[in-house]
Every structure is written in C-alpha cells, then in structure tokens.
Amino acid sequence: MNSLDSLKSSIISQFGTPCAVIDLDIIKKNILRAQKICDVAGVANRPHIKTHKSPLLAKMQIDAGARGITCQKLGEAEVMAEAGIDDILIATNILGAAKSGRLANLQKRLPLKVCADNQISLREYSIAAKAANRPLDVLIECDTGQKRAGVEEPKEAARLIQLILKDDWLKFTGLLYYPPLNGWEDTQVFHNSLTKMLDDLKVEAKIISTGGTPNFANIGKLTGATEHRAGTCIFNDMMMVEDGFAQITDCAFRVFTSVVSRANDDRGILDAGSKTLTSDTGGLQGYGYITEYPEAKIIKFSEEHGFLNLTDCTKKPTVGEIVSVVPNHVCVAVNMVDQLVVVQNKRVMKTIPVAARGMLV
C-alpha cells in the first residue's frame, strides 16, 4: 500500500467519509509565503481568519509575523480572544451583536477595532463602548467598486469621521478598503481625496487596510496603505488556482469522499454534496477538482450527493474508492465541518476544532 492509500485507509477507519483534511506542511509554506509578500511590500500582515476559523492556525500566522488578525463576525472575535489573541479587527458593520450587548462584553475584555459605513452603526458602537467603559477604535469602510458595504464618496467618509471625533466613546483609527482587482487606481484617487479632507480635519488614519488574497498581486500599489488582510491564502482553493495565485500542490484543504454509486459507465455518485462542499461555485465550472481523476467532473450537488460525469475519464473510480476533492471556495467548505483532520507527510497527526465555525452573529 502506498502512503496515500495508507492515509485514505486511516481516514476511513478513524473518521469515515466525507472527511475534511488539511496538510500541515502546505499550510506552513503558505503562511510563510503570505508573510513574505507583506514584508516585501512593506505593509503589515493582518490575516483574515474567516478561512480557517481556528485559533491554533491564527497563532501560527502571528508567530510567523502577522500583526494581528481580521474577523468578520463578533462571534469569531470572541473565540479568538478566548484563545488569547489580543489584536483583532472586525471588518464589518456590527449591528446584531451591538444591540444584543455582546459587543460591549467583548470590548470590556480587550480593545477591539471595528468598522462602520453609517451613523447608525456608530451610534451602536458608542453605546457599546460606553457600556464597556472603554472607547472603541473605529475604521471607516470605504467602497471603491465592490458595491458591497462601504461609503461610496470620500466626503461621506469624512462626515462619519467628524461624528467619531465628536463622540467621547469612539476613536478614529483608520480606513478599510477592499479594492477590486482592477480598481487600485480608483482606490488611490478616492484615498488621496479623503486624505486631503483628513489633513484639513487634522486627523490621521493610523491603519489603512487593503484586503484579499488575489490582491496580493497589487499589494504595495496603494500609497499610504499600512496593512493587508488576506484569508484564503492559508489553504488556497480552485479559485486561487484559476486566479493564478496558487497551484494545485499549494492547496492544503481537501475533502476525502467515497464513491458510493456507479449506476452506469459514464456517471457516479460521491458521498459529499452541498452539505460538505457547499453550492458556492466561486464562479467556476463544476464543484471542485478531484485530485485522483482530474478528468472527472462534479457536475451537480444535492445535499449529500456529488454527481460525477466520467465521460472524459480514461480510468474511472469504482464504488468504495476514496478520492480527494479540492473545493472551488475553501472558506465556505471549512465552515461546514466541526473539525479538520491534520495530516503531515501523508500521516494523520491530530484533529483540530473549527472553533469559530458557524458564528453567525
């Protein structure tokens, strides 16, 4: 039995399939690579933990040189704080957790950095900071083309910053950008315009944050940027392969899944469906890459079934065979599982909990 077959045998007997597996050697390499990209560009690394949702992996990123971490939900920040991480940026408007009192509770424990693009969020933040008896650091989220959250005009950002300056419980800390891949020049124009307004107000943005793994290709291009937050690069996925950032061998996360049905020569069924790999195609064709059968296509998912089209395969998997799938979008796949099986040198080492999984609030 070769070492991969031996690994599959361990996985099936210890965990069954489908099973989410990460390769520690690849992860270590990926962490170092991201840190180096930031170092070379002269911006601090503040990885987004939404991809791995694991304090253990966040600490590996910090140990490799990251300044702190980025979370998307207060619940994720709670888990990371509980594990002892103390420099946390929450990169979104928090309303649900602000109103429920959870933001105040965490702010009481450690000084958070939060983001806003409107004055309702600012008002909630002020209430939470007062309840915590500790002023909140606030970044203004700016939209320069993604059309997601974020103010669309520099003057609206300046207006919100003035509200922060007038509020005893808020401190203006910086600007949060997520420039579109081809929108860094527009972002610079926005940022220059806003910087002038800030100069007039005699305030300084200590943190100027950009984001995204594909945007590593642009890192350093925004004059003034101080930090970058990238998530996917710790594991990579087929979106990053398509983007050109990663090769298949850089993908650290795979779902091991059994072929459970082969009703005829041209098709088959995996025991992993949308409940494991999700319906998120990441804009790619199909639903993931089968390492052992690159010509096989996952053409559809139901909740527990992956539908294989084997027409193009010269060799075809048999019922009972285990294959490993690299997902199109790894962040959402990690969120489907309670634990990750850690392998190194094709041996099962341990499992780690996806401690911040499913944190909706």
Next chain:
Amino acid sequence: MNSLDSLKSSIISQFGTPCAVIDLDIIKKNILRAQKICDVAGVANRPHIKTHKSPLLAKMQIDAGARGITCQKLGEAEVMAEAGIDDILIATNILGAAKSGRLANLQKRLPLKVCADNQISLREYSIAAKAANRPLDVLIECDTGQKRAGVEEPKEAARLIQLILKDDWLKFTGLLYYPPLNGWEDTQVFHNSLTKMLDDLKVEAKIISTGGTPNFANIGKLTGATEHRAGTCIFNDMMMVEDGFAQITDCAFRVFTSVVSRANDDRGILDAGSKTLTSDTGGLQGYGYITEYPEAKIIKFSEEHGFLNLTDCTKKPTVGEIVSVVPNHVCVAVNMVDQLVVVQNKRVMKTIPVAARGMLV
C-alpha cells in the same frame, strides 16, 4: 410597538442577527397536512428528517401518525436513536460509516433499515451486521429518472436482491424509489417489471417507498407503494411556493437579518449571506424572499453579506431595520445553524438545538 416589531426586538436583544426562527403554529399545521395527505393516499408517512434535523420535531411527526423516520446519514440516525426513535430508514448507500465501524455500533443498538444500489455496499452491510450480531434490513435503491444513486435496470435490482437472499446477515426488505415529478408512469413500468422478477424469486418487498414533498401531488399513483418520505413540507420554502405546494404563510422558517449598510438609494446589505442562507438557489431567481419588502431582491451573497437591489421598492428598509427572509431551500439553511428560535403567536418561546446538524458521515 406591534407584535412583529416586539418579536424582532426580542430576537435582537436575546440572540442578535442573523437569527433562524421557526413558527410552531405553522409547523403543527404543516405536520398535520402531510400526515393527512399520506392517510388519504393510504401510504404510511416516513418523514425525512434532513429538513429539520431535530429529534423534538421528529417526535411531533411520529405523534401525528408517522410510522417512523428517514435519515440520509448514519450520524443523523445516531442522534435520532439517542433520542429514542426506533424505526429508522437510512436512504442512501452507506460506505464511510460502514467501514469505520459506526454502522455496526448503531445496528447493535437497534435494527436499522439501510439502502444499497451495488454489491460493495451489500458486502459492507453484511460485515457490519455480522459485527453487530443482528441482520440488517436492506432496501434496494432504484433510479427511475433522477440519475442520482439507484440501479437503472430492474434486472440489476433483482441481481442484488439475490445476493441479499444468499447472505445470512442481510434481509431483503424493500425498494426505494424517488420518482421524478413527471416520471411516475416510468416508475410503475420499472416496478411492475421488478415485481414479476420478485414473484419468480418468491420474495416480497415489504416496504415500497416513494419520496419528496413535491411528489405529494403524485402520492398514491404508484400501485404497490407502501410508504412516502417527504422532508421539506414541515417548514416549506420558496421552492415549495414556486412548486405550488405552499403559500408564503405556510413557510415556518425565516432568517431574521439586519440591514447593515445602505450605501446608496438603490442598494443595501444584509448581515446574512451564504454562511446563513447558503448559495443554494434551488433553481430560483435570487436568494430568498423578504417578507417585509417583497419587491426587494437579494441578488448576491458573499459569506456574511446579502446584496440587496432596492430599485423596485417604493418603500425601502433603513440601516438597523430587521427583516425576515424565507430561504429558497430551507433544508440547507437549517444545516447552517446550531439552534432554532421557536416562536408562537409572535412570541419567543424557547430554542431547540439542530441536534443532527452537520452530520457528514
């Protein structure tokens, strides 16, 4: 404050948003309706618990007259067995859990009904049954058009049934069908052909099972059918509304979510994205129905953001407002949350755990 505003206020202060909420009055009505449809058709009701993943709700279905339940994963069956439910059909080829020994462990505890469409599964079942020292009841899964799992030819079903008859640890129990909505006549042709073969073998299928909530429209049409397994009907969703089976008022599950950004007049952002409502569109346009703003469209999800197009709205939601979303596909949305908030008469009554959430194996 009206009762809905009061409910939203309770939800935000107790749980934050996004928050998955079920209406117990609608659920009770839906359970009775499904049971009545089965009773009128003269087939037993064996609801599929993949939709709710809750032993409490499964017991309500059994109390209303269901013969037993259907699970899709052994992990779901373990949770249901732990809660005292003892008539469980697992409607899929089980390989991962068979090889890991979990199938044997549960079979030791109570007699399961399992499904197979190939002899590898049968071999694993035989090993598991022997290890449990209790023969396994096996149904043969037959595909009459869905092109998922299931044998495609009656003679292949007969061949597998003969293998079962020769195995001391397996008992032939029945046939599992999932007829396509417009494929009941083809299913009858398949079933008649197979029944003749079974007559020749002098064996009888005690259970002849059909499935699917939309197939309630066809229930009773397959001569010989003894049971039906439907999942979605306990909650309903926009797929069932589109199908004509349900009205919006029959939808028992909603995600309460805050509007967190309104960068310009025509768009907005919800704090629920694919991590709450999933990327599964169920083949419909958009990503769910906003009860309070039917003209608003959820046009895109990122993990934590729902992208609103408000162009068609005369009245538009403001930042901080809470809206309730009926998902396109409720089964996958339930799987994203650890608990459901139960409301009755627009009051929060309790929470119940989604005890069988995330059971991959």
